[in-house]
Amino acid sequence: MSPSEPDHHHLSSAERDALRRRLNLLILGDQRELTGSDVVEQAGVDPELAQRLWRAIGFPDAGDTAAYSEQDVHVLTAIDKLQRDEALPTDALFQLVRAIGHLVSRLADWQISVIVDAVEGQVSEGRAGTRLEAAVDVATDVVPTFDEVLRYAWRRHLAASAARVEALGEADSELLSTRVTVGFADLSRFTKLSNELDEIGLAKVVQGFENHATDIVAARGGRVIKTLGDAVLFTCPDPRTATTLSLELVRQIGARKDLPDVRVGLATGSVISRLGDVFGPPVNLAARMAAVARANRVLVDQETAKTLTDDQFEARPLPARPLRGFGLVTPVAVSRRRTFRAH
Template structure:
């Protein structure tokens, strides 16, 4: 039986059962067209992931003790034990009844067949395995197989649904192999799998939306027409994008090795030199954190009110312009775009000077852009914790607070960052009145200005 923690996780992620809303998309009436059995089977198959049976009535849990305990990714983890009790429980919704499907037109059926052909090309094989069969090929329990599948970002499915391919089993088995070789523990394997799932999920959504926007802007399609035409374009893009993805991952990993290992000691030494003064923000206790980084935010002013007045295309254009401009300037400055949240970007850099240059470039470039409103910007030099592609710690929190205090078109830094930058003749630091900052008490910010011409610029600026 699954432990309490696993049951809680299943509840949190919605477990593996359909609600009426979830089946509504595939229900739409009886077989009005009088399909033959073969045609009906083909039409059901066209629905891909929706080709699932509604759950039958609850089955009685097997009260016999399990012969082999669930050992996670261990070498004896696969056994013939019954499926997890949580996974066995279903709600009564018509014993074994298949959800009715709508009657598709000939055009819709051709569309579905094309979708399946593209899916077959992407997955490399037909979906022929159930959870238990996939787990057996991986040599783990169904519970462990589900944990890895969920970590990739996919929902649970019913036990008897043939939703997986041999390629699914082979790919997930690689993480199991790393655990059994002692290179990873199970928690780390799950975390690495989740990193891939979350990043690729965002990546493919971004790519599809970029292609849709291209069709709308350059070929004057409606949104619905653009999405249909994107499907026609995708087959030619799969291999080039796949090749670029593999190359970019290796390149990014190489860059990360430099950021996270080679330059760590020099960054911490630079941080210590920048905190020699005894009056530098004593409220910011970040000494236990391992990495020295300049952390910055850029926040568009009045974004919420402006977005309410814009059409869909105008808003999309503004958001894309803001994010692309920020991403380019941060990259040119040697920093890293950590994440974007609507009207705000979070970035970091390895030195206070690099952080200052990026902050100045963002403020100047956004101020000179006719499409974008002004931005509030901050940058703080301090220690951070890097986990799951994000950064954490008091330095990040203080940078966020300073951003909200900054006037439109200005950049604020804290006193320790100002002290670190004052040794350079490139910057002018203008002390501001002390402010009470939530969680930090009294903070003495400074206005960051450029003392001489130059700095980061876009090639097309």
């Protein structure tokens, strides 16, 4: 059943309203019965603080609508206390809030798209009468567990990031800048493919690529910085890890019949890590390398190639070519060195 088709079972207006309230309660934990003014009054804070918090999170201005709950009062009170206690500079405090709002908004959109597919499946298979009923059933099972998963994952990643910062050194310049190998993996001939597939087919390809690529990067010691639809940007602590990981990306994704071929560019050097992203020449150079790589190939810069001098890798310099922003560059094609057994 397509999303535009009606549900098989009819619900009265009162039944729909009751299900919507129940769904809202399952997700938020309490009902939205307070206006912004009510929240400010109960929290006893400056209205400007509330407005700044909600805008940093990404909430639209609700006016006099009852769009808030007791949870909003609790969070606003907690933020006000952090500010008064000067636990962090105010600008830093709201940078953290803005980061949460930005990332969680994307996370919510991602998760809802997955849940919508699950709901459609339940309705089409007759396991639920309407989409709204199916959504309530899914939320009942999923929301409590993923509330825990979200906090668990955040704390684990926070601990890992703190450990990386501690390992860099104490100088401010060392905390801002670090030497890594940057990888950029993208799907070959994606523009042509996007013109051939419908939206659902294209979404499946992108999702499949992101899932497999991020799994391989994480399992092999890399860190995914961001996904860009047909591309994944990642970093590794050293060139050898990045090269091994990239060759595995090419091997696994290239072997799949449901995904296009992949190509990877690597560049090693100093980058600035800021607000969950990385910046610097290696980022751009890795992307340029990927853009000129053939399908199922890994191209690296000279800085990466000079560390791959043992019997594990085979490095072959290619003819120099101009790369935008870098002038004339000599890419190096890397592959696993073949071993031959004597018979």
